[in-house]
Amino acid sequence: MKYLRYLLILMGLWIMLVSNMGNWLDAPALTPYAYLILAVSAALPILFPPVNRGSPFILFSAAILVLIGLRALGGYELDQRGLQVIAVEIVAIGVTILLATLAGAQINAVQGLFDSLGVSKLQQPVGAFDEGQHAIYREVRWARRYQRHLALLAISINADSLERMLGRQNRETLAHRLAKEAQSEIWHTYALNQLAKLLIDELGDNAIITRRREHFVVILAETGVEQVIPIVEQLRELSEAGLGLKLDIGVAVFPDEAVTFEALLQQAESLMAGTQPAPTPSPRAMAGEDASKPAVIVSNRQEIRAADEAIPSV
Secondary structure, X not given: XXXXXXXXXXXXXXXXXXXXXXXXXXXXXXXXXXXXXXXXXXXXXXXOHHHHHOOHHHHHHXXXXXXXXXXXXXXOOOOHHHHHHHHHHHHHHHHHHHHHHHHHHHHXXXXXXXXXXXXXXXXXXXXXXXXXXXXXXXXXXXXXXXXXXXXXXXXXXXXXXXXXXXXXXXXXXHHHHHOHHHHHHHHXXXXXXXXXXXXXXXXXXXXXXXXEOXXXXXXXXXXXXXXXXXXXXXXXXXXXXXXXXXXXXXXXEEOOOOOOHHHHHHHHHHHHHOOOOOOOOOOOOOOOOXXXXXXXXXXXHHHHHHHHOOOOOO
């Protein structure tokens, strides 16, 4: 996207320069025919994708032939000054076509990706982290109050994996190679949406899933160390097999590794980012609980949750 913005800015500056060439640079003034051809040459590659897909030399050659024909019909003399004006006009048309072709390639690539990926029709599958914080705090309070296990996962897409995925797309057409930055943003958005759908499908109603900037924060209630490890491995396998994406996942378990929401989040995100070595926690038994057995959901959980709503937010 940044490359496209630069091209459009450069085109605007170039048009200003050409329009005032005679006043600013004391160069020969262009003929009205040249300005007309410049406008058409700038618009065609951007507004009509078939023109952009063709060779720019064809458009350049056609523009020069039309210019020479119109000058001949207009009765312009080919003296020394006339040749200077033609030379300036040819250079101006060539630069304009080059900039317009590059900008058109960027726009066509972005539009093609939106159409092929359906990004414009995607809806955000999960809520924002800020919106889900109340529910997350409630889960942590519930686990602390009733001595239940809880796992917090921080999940992001591996950067190298996304780059390899983008690289495969960049080899398809010239427009894709010219639009690498635009593709990267669109592919990242698309990949995050697909990952969100995967998390929803696999974890379902047993999890609170939120998006925090460019990664996801997931709460798994009634989940200890022994239960969360196979869940993490399954998510990695499904993402790599179904989406072609490797995941960076950090895990923090209550109460084995942290007892507050802030500490759980910090540890999980640090592990996800690779800034902290993964600990090797041993499952800790709650009061009256056998650590060798998975945590069991209490029978009156919904009643306890209803009562827990009265606890003020942290």
